[in-house]
Amino acid sequence: MSETTSEVLLVIDVQRDFLPGGSLAVPEGDAVLPIINRLGERFRDVILTQDWHPAGHISFSSTHGLRPFEDTIEASYGTQTLWPDHTVQNSAGAELHPSLFLPHANLIVRKGFRKDVDSYSAFLENDHKTSTGLAGYLRDRGLTSVFLCGVAWDYCVGYSALDGVALGFDITVIEDAVRGIAPATMDAMSARLDAVGVKRIQSAELLG
Numbered sequence: 001m002s003e004t005t006s007e008v009l010l011v012i013d014v015q016r017d018f019l020p021g022g023s024l025a026v027p028e029g030d031a032v033l034p035i036i037n038r039l040g041e042r043f044r045d046v047i048l049t050q051d052w053h054p055a056g057h058i059s060f061s062s063t064h065g066l067r068p069f070e071d072t073i074e075a076s077y078g079t080q081t082l083w084p085d086h087t088v089q090n091s092a093g094a095e096l097h098p099s100l101f102l103p104h105a106n107l108i109v110r111k112g113f114r115k116d117v118d119s120y121s122a123f124l125e126n127d128h129k130t131s132t133g134l135a136g137y138l139r140d141r142g143l144t145s146v147f148l149c150g151v152a153w154d155y156c157v158g159y160s161a162l163d164g165v166a167l168g169f170d171i172t173v174i175e176d177a178v179r180g181i182a183p184a185t186m187d188a189m190s191a192r193l194d195a196v197g198v199k200r201i202q203s204a205e206l207l208g
């Protein structure tokens with residue numbers, strides 16, 4: 001990477017459950033693994049997130065006896081999409097994917113660990129108020145330029161980018177190092193990110 005030390009690679013939710021074979025597998029999610037491993041070598045600072053839900057989490061369709069992907073509920077903080085059970089705390093599916101190799105990663109941010117609130121974003125829970133602490137960590141360490149990769153583009157990557165911009169960080173999404181859940185939500189998220197000035201690059205621009 002460049003001589004500046006203000007850059008950080010933020011790797012979103014590269015966990016067993018979100019990659020093929022997992023309970024909420026993102027199509028082609030495993031394609032990001034070799035790219036992210038190479039990117040990691042180019043960043044001094046690497047931070048990971050880990051979706052980390054208690055059993056019976058508000059975002060699980062099974063908690064409500066409803067259908068995953070189809071049904072929603074009205075939570076105190078707004079409409080919540082419902083998902084298959086995923087990334088349950090301490091389960092195998094919640095583990096970082098074993099093919100992810102980022103030995104020098106500084107920090108793992110766990111999110112969505114409260115039963116009644118989901119957290120797509122690495123910065124703020126879905127109530128859009130409760131901080132995960134990541135913004136404070138980045139500011140304390142002078143890390144202002146955040147390069148995003150991982151899954152899912154239309155949820156946790158996208159909402160992290162939106163909140164990151166709103167919190168004053170310089171945000172770039174590494175497009176070939178992300179994958180999303182569904183085309184419609186991916187298109188919608190792309191438009192929202194363009195509207196707030198999130199930058200997009202290909203990994204080759206960093207890897208040379």
Ligand code: VGL
Nearest residue numbers: 013051083151152155156
């Ligand atoms: C995610 C849905 C539910 C994600 C997490 O990582 O994008 N999506 N929980």
Ligand code: ZN
Nearest residue numbers: 051059086112
């Ligand atoms: Zn989740």
